[in-house]
Amino acid sequence: MERNKLNYNQAPLPFQGQKRKFVKLFAEKIETLPDDTVFVDLFGGSGLLSRAAKDTKPMCRVIYNDYDDYHLRIANIANTNKLIAEIRGITGSMPRFQRLSSDIKEKILTVIAKHEQDVGYVDYITISSSIMFSSKYVLSLNGLRKESFYNSVKKQDYSPASGYLEGLEICKCDYMRLFDEFKNNEKAFFICDPPYLNTDVTTYKMNWTLRDYLRVLNCLRASQFAFFTSEKSSLVELLEWLEDKFSYNNPLKKANEYRIRTTVNGTAGYEDIMLLKIR
Numbered sequence: 001m002e003r004n005k006l007n008y009n010q011a012p013l014p015f016q017g018q019k020r021k022f023v024k025l026f027a028e029k030i031e032t033l034p035d036d037t038v039f040v041d042l043f044g045g046s047g048l049l050s051r052a053a054k055d056t057k058p059m060c061r062v063i064y065n066d067y068d069d070y071h072l073r074i075a076n077i078a079n080t081n082k083l084i085a086e087i088r089g090i091t092g093s094m095p096r097f098q099r100l101s102s103d104i105k106e107k108i109l110t111v112i113a114k115h116e117q118d119v120g121y122v123d124y125i126t127i128s129s130s131i132m133f134s135s136k137y138v139l140s141l142n143g144l145r146k147e148s149f150y151n152s153v154k155k156q157d158y159s160p161a162s163g164y165l166e167g168l169e170i171c172k173c174d175y176m177r178l179f180d181e182f183k184n185n186e187k188a189f190f191i192c193d194p195p196y197l198n199t200d201v202t203t204y205k206m207n208w209t210l211r212d213y214l215r216v217l218n219c220l221r222a223s224q225f226a227f228f229t230s231e232k233s234s235l236v237e238l239l240e241w242l243e244d245k246f247s248y249n250n251p252l253k254k255a256n257e258y259r260i261r262t263t264v265n266g267t268a269g270y271e272d273i274m275l276l277k278i279r
């Protein structure tokens, strides 16, 4: 059988924690699910996994929990491109990743403030990735003022991402509310990708604690899910230990585990994990 094509291998705009590395494997694994499956993306983030689910299974309902209003960022791509073009005009032919002087920084801040006044919206995450170092992000003009600027402005525009949200049912609520709505639906397949513990979550508008993280385990009592975690969180290990020592009913016990290694600085690295349970 010919496989449906994935239209996006990565989110159209920068998004910390997007499951770019898992998207192909995820699509491959859900392919055999029936066409009346209802995908419920509890922590939708950039919507990349929702998009992959819809592209792979076009007949299925896909519910995307857009907790961070990513759709607003998508809707503003043309504006964001315009603003980046203005910033590009200021940085001119300066070498890439060069630290920008305070004069240049002031000019850029003025342009951003004016854009915010005129358009009423600034995609600070995308703008951060144009003028800050590596994966640092802030969410406001005041946040930008406190940072050093670097010339990391992209040479090309972001593509308009037309069709990226097409066919998705978009909602915005706490994941538990969405889970409660679908937990008794036999067709439901939960995509569960919470913010990781011990990682930088400054771009999400929230404060994620260990208690919150453990509360997510309730969703893994469902009969079908794809759960994403990282070896950095040690959750898989913790649950196995609880199972061994205290006969804890480990919700991940019957799930298949897939690991993808990310290397940092050439040698050191860590593994991201997808746990998949299909009825």
Ligand SMILES: C[S@@+](CC[C@H](N)C(=O)[O-])C[C@H]1O[C@@H](n2cnc3c(N)ncnc32)[C@H](O)[C@@H]1O
Pocket (backbone or CB within 6 Å): 011, 015, 016, 017, 018, 019, 020, 042, 043, 044, 045, 046, 047, 048, 049, 065, 067, 068, 173, 174, 175, 176, 193, 194, 195, 196, 204, 205, 206
């Ligand atoms: C690891 S990211 C998900 C990434 C997503 N799978 C992707 O590929 O882009 C976790 C997301 O959960 C969101 N989030 C945080 N608290 C939440 C809550 N209580 N309910 C729903 N989503 C929440 C964060 O804002 C963030 O967008």
